Amino acid sequence: MSKTDNSRRQFIGAGVAAAAGLVIAPGVTLLDLAHARPADEAASSANRWGMLIDSTKCATGCNDCVTACGKENGVASTGHPEIDPQWIRKIELKEVKSGRSHSLPMMCQHCAEPPCVDVCPTGASFKRADGIVLVDRHICIGCRYCMMACPYKARSFVAEPITDQKPGRPRGVGTVEACTMCVERVDAGMSPACVEACSSANHGAMLFGDLNDSNSEISKRIATYATTQVRADLALNTGVRYQGI
């Protein structure tokens, strides 16, 4: 990369930081700022990346997060939806008695104690130091044990050859894949594509941040409001939390 590119990026970064630093109310910032660590520095357990999804703000029928995920990661329909890999999907919940219904996105919950990692026979399914659960497709043999173990149905098997991958977003036949929390973007100091799409469309239903940082917006919200972990009874300590379910 040339020096010109770098200086341009830094300039843009400074601009974004200046804009996002605007405080709209005491303790509440417009955007939760994530700072990129240097490229040669390993992900650290000092961070734990997580998401907070406010299902009261998540509109039924809105698919912006799913679309953004597909576009970012090159996840496209194979032409027969019954075997299409899903990294994120929208689900509708309805309480039978009252008829109250709400909508929320469901994806890999990035558990602190991931069952998919427990069962993986090759070590392909692993948790990074910063809490992001990933599949190392170089060593995945496609046995699909992790798909069985996941209580959230978050993982998909790629059953057909893929030829039009996005550069920097590898995907391939015979391996299992799931939400990566847009790890490439997170490493670059950005938030996941779904979160960005949700906030840029002014829905504001998704928040990304560091659960280990008590000053982060996500930690403050979790400390203030009642939030839920899906299947909390399994004590997996999920990185994705929900509000209003």
Add this chain to the structure above:
Amino acid sequence: MSNPAKRRGVLGWLCAALGVALLAGTISASAHDEHGHKVIAKAGTTCVRDDEFMRRNHMKILMHQRDLTMHKGIRTTKDSLVDCIECHVNPKTNSVASSKEDFCMGCHSYAAVKLDCFECHSDKPKSADGVPHPAVSPTEGKDKQSGLSGKMRGQMQANPISSNIGGGVK
């Protein structure tokens, strides 16, 4: 052709012409390796290690970098596959592995070493993302595979597993 001296003279000229042709050949083949493979790289750049080392060890470097990136999130660009592709892409095909003309496949097909990087990774540079190269047909290769899966699907539909099970139970 009866005069031997004249004959020798003609032979001499032929030899000289052949020599010049060979010399010209070596000059134009400076971008080829010793097996005659065309080495494609962005002009005015040098590789991250010297050529001889890279020829024997590029796979070790890529494997090491892959583990660092995947498991630790270290995303230095020096040894990254994406940056290899940026520099070694064939401008004609906008790829490093679509044909024997391309950088990777030139040697790998000669050495009969199967290359599976590009079953998952894109063989196209990041800079051309979303803008297909005019020389590349975006549907090429894709049709072949979807045709195969279509055939498999057809066979599966012709012999549904459920009907076999049903037959067995009866």
